[in-house]
Amino acid sequence: MSFISPLGERFALLTDLYQLTMAACYFEAEMAEEATFSFFIRKYPPNRGYFVAAGVEEALNYLETLRFAEDDLAYLESTRLFQRKFLDFLKTVRFTGDVHALPEGSIFFKDEPVIEVSAPVIEAQLVETFLINAVSLQTLIASKAARSFHVAQGRPLIDFGLRRTQGTDAGLKAARASYLAGFLGTSNVLAGKLYGLPIFGTMAHSYITSFPKEIEAFRTFAQVFPTITTLLIDTYDNAAGARKAVQVAREMEARGERLRYVRLDSGDIAAISREVRQILDDAGLKYVKILASGGFDEFKMARVLEAGGQVDSFAVGTKMGVSADAPYFDCAYKLVKYGNRPVMKLSTGKVTLVDKKQVYRFYDDQGRFHRDVIALREEALPGGAPLLKKVMEQGRLLGPLPTLKESRDYFISQFGLLPEPYKALQDPPSYPVTWSAGLTALQARVEREILEREIK
C-alpha cells in the first residue's frame, strides 16, 4: 500500500509529472548516488520575521509508507510515457534515505533548512512535491496562528476556519497547525477526531432565524446544552440580544446552571463588547464571558484590544485558515549535494546554500534567542545548539515522534525565548542569521567552479 493518510488516501501519484520523468532519466542513466535535498523558505512574506515548523510529521509518515500501488502503475502505463522496465522498477521503490529535520513547533528563520533528505537520487527527487506541499501548508498556518497567539496574551483562541479553508485537507491541517501554535481548539469535528483536539461550537444566525423569536432559539439551546451554552446575540441587534441573553441566563440560574458566553459576530466589536459587558455586569452576570468572531486575525484582534474591547476569547477563522495576507511561502526543496559533489543553481535571485547543513542557535545570557548560524553539517560551532535532528535512517524513524501536545508545549516554550521585537505585527526587524566560515568558503568555491564549467 502507498501512503496512508489519516483519511486513507494514497498519495504516491500526488506529485508533479516531472518527478516521474526525471526519475525515468536517472533510472535510464543508472544514476543512483546519494542526493541531498534541502527544504527552506527563501523570503519573509510582508510583516513576517519568524516561522513555526509544522507538517514535518506528515512528511515523515509519507516517506515511511511511500509505495506505488497497482492502479497507480496502471494509470502511468496508460499515459504511454514510460517504459515497462521503469514501471517495474517503480513498483519496488521505497524510501530508504536519511532525514534531518527541525522538531514540530520549532521557530526558524529564512534560508534555514527545515528538512534535509539524503537518499538515492530517484527517491529523494520523487518525494519533492508532497514534502513541499505538506510542510509549507502547516508551517504557513502555524506561523500565522502564532501571531494571534501572541496578540491574545493568554485569551483562549478557537479555530473557526474550516468553511473557507482551501479544501478539506487544509481545513484539517489548519486546525492541527493552529493548535500546535497555541490555539485552544477548533470547531472542526473531524480534526477533533483525527488529532484529538478539543472541539468547540456555538450556533449560527440560521439557527436563530429558523425560530419564530430569537429568545426561543436561546432557550432551546440552553436546555439542550446547559453546560456549554454560548449565545450568538448579533442576529438582529446586539443590545437587544444581550438583554434576551440576560433573561435566559437568569432562567438558567434558576435551574442551577450558568450561561458561559455570549458571542459577537459583527459591527464595531470594541464598542459593542463594552456595551454588552455593561449590560451583563448590570444584571449581575460578571461570570458570563464574551466571545468575538467575524473576520478576526492578529491585526483586528490587536485593534479591538487596543480600543478597549472587552473580549475574553476569540474565534479566528478565514484569515488565519488561508493565511490571508501571505497565502504561500517562497519555499524550495533544492538539490544541495549529489554524490560527493556539492551543487547549486545560479538562476537570478535564487541562490541555494550548498551541501549538507546544520543550523546552530546561540542564546543570550537570559537564555533568549540571540543569533543563528547556518553551517556545514560536519562543522562544530562551540556554544551553538544544533537545531536539526536526525529523525530517519534508511527509511525508518529513529524513534517515536513527539505527540501533538508535546510539540505544542515545545512551541510555547520556544516562543517565550524569542525576543519581543521579532514578534512585532508589522515590519519586524530581521533576526540575525549568518553563514559559517566553512559554508561561506564552499559556497564561493562551488559558484566559481560552475561559472567556469557552464558559462562561456
Add this chain to the structure above:
Amino acid sequence: MSFISPLGERFALLTDLYQLTMAACYFEAEMAEEATFSFFIRKYPPNRGYFVAAGVEEALNYLETLRFAEDDLAYLESTRLFQRKFLDFLKTVRFTGDVHALPEGSIFFKDEPVIEVSAPVIEAQLVETFLINAVSLQTLIASKAARSFHVAQGRPLIDFGLRRTQGTDAGLKAARASYLAGFLGTSNVLAGKLYGLPIFGTMAHSYITSFPKEIEAFRTFAQVFPTITTLLIDTYDNAAGARKAVQVAREMEARGERLRYVRLDSGDIAAISREVRQILDDAGLKYVKILASGGFDEFKMARVLEAGGQVDSFAVGTKMGVSADAPYFDCAYKLVKYGNRPVMKLSTGKVTLVDKKQVYRFYDDQGRFHRDVIALREEALPGGAPLLKKVMEQGRLLGPLPTLKESRDYFISQFGLLPEPYKALQDPPSYPVTWSAGLTALQARVEREILEREIK
C-alpha cells in the same frame, strides 16, 4: 457508508461542531419543517468583476452520499455532548432535499445564489460547512484561472501549482478548476488520474544540477522522452542554456526527432525570451517553442506579453493555485426561508436576500450578457433566461451531470458572451445586477416585521 470522495475519504464529520449542536436543538424542539439555504458571494475581491461556478458537482456528490458511520457516531458519543437518542437519529440521517444550482462553468456575479438547498432543517443545516468549503474553493480557483485564460489569448496554460497549494485537496481541486476555466492541463499526476486531465511535465533544476554537466542532463532527457522533450535552460545561464539546447536539438534532428520546448523559469522573461527566440531562430529552430514559468499569474503574463515577450505557453503555479491576491471569498450559506416564513438576519453590513430565488439573465442584441435580475423563484421575468437549474429532488440527482469536458466547453462559450470591459484585470466595472419588484417588496416587508418583533 458516508461520503466517498474520489480518494475514499468519509466527510460526514468534516463540519463545524455547531452544525451538530444546532441539529440536536432542532431535534429536541421537533423542528422538521423545510428550510431553504442560499449560497452566494457577498463581495467582489479587489480587481474581480465576475465569478466562475465550480465545485457544485462535488457538493452534490456529498449530498447524495451523506451518512454518519459507526466510528463517526462513536467519536461523537465520546465527546459526551450528545444524548443517545440524538445519535441514534443521526445514524438515520440522509439528505432528502431539493437543490437548485448553477451548472459548473457558469459565470455569475455577487449576491446571486450559486446553490439553493431546500430540505428538512436539520439536513439543510448539517451540510453547510462542507458545501461552502467545496464550492468556495473551486469557484475561487476557477475565477482566478479564467483571468489567465483571458490574458493568454489562446496560448496553452498548464497548472503547476501543486507543491504550494494549501494542502492535497486544494492541489487536486486547483488542477480540476483551472482546467474547467480553460487551462490545457496540469502537472498533477493524481489529478490526471482522478479527473482524466491531460498531464504535462518538464524537468527541475535539481535534475540539471545532479548531472556533472548541464548538456548531459539535456541529452539524457531527450533520449528517454524524445516526443515530449522540454529543456529547462535557466539553471546556470539562459543564453548558455539555449545554445546547449540548440546542440541537443540538432542531435535530435539527426535521429529524426524534434525538441518541443525550452523552458524559462527566472529573470526578466520578456527580454530573455526574445534573446532565446533569436538564438533558436538563428539556429533554424523556429519550431522549438518557449514555455515560461516562475511566479506567473494573469498580471505577470500581461506584463510579459505587453513587453514583447516571445512566449508560446505559460505554466501557472502558486499564485493561481492559492488565488494569491484573493485567497478567499466573503461567501455565505444563509437561511432564507423556514417553513412558510421568509427570513433574514440584520447584522451590520450583512443583509441576506430572503426566500427561494431565481436569477434571470438578459442578453443584448448580439447575444452578450447585458444584465441580471435576482427574483423570487415563482416570479416570471419575460425575456430573461433562468440560470439556476433544479438538479436534485428528494436527495437524488435528476439526471447525469455534465462531464468536466462539457463544463469546460460551457465555460468557454459563456466567457465569450461576457463583454470585454468586465474582464479587465484591474478595477473592472460592476456588471448590473438588480432585484425584481417581488423580491424588493418582500425584502422590505420582512425587515419591517423583524424590527417590530425583535428590537425594542
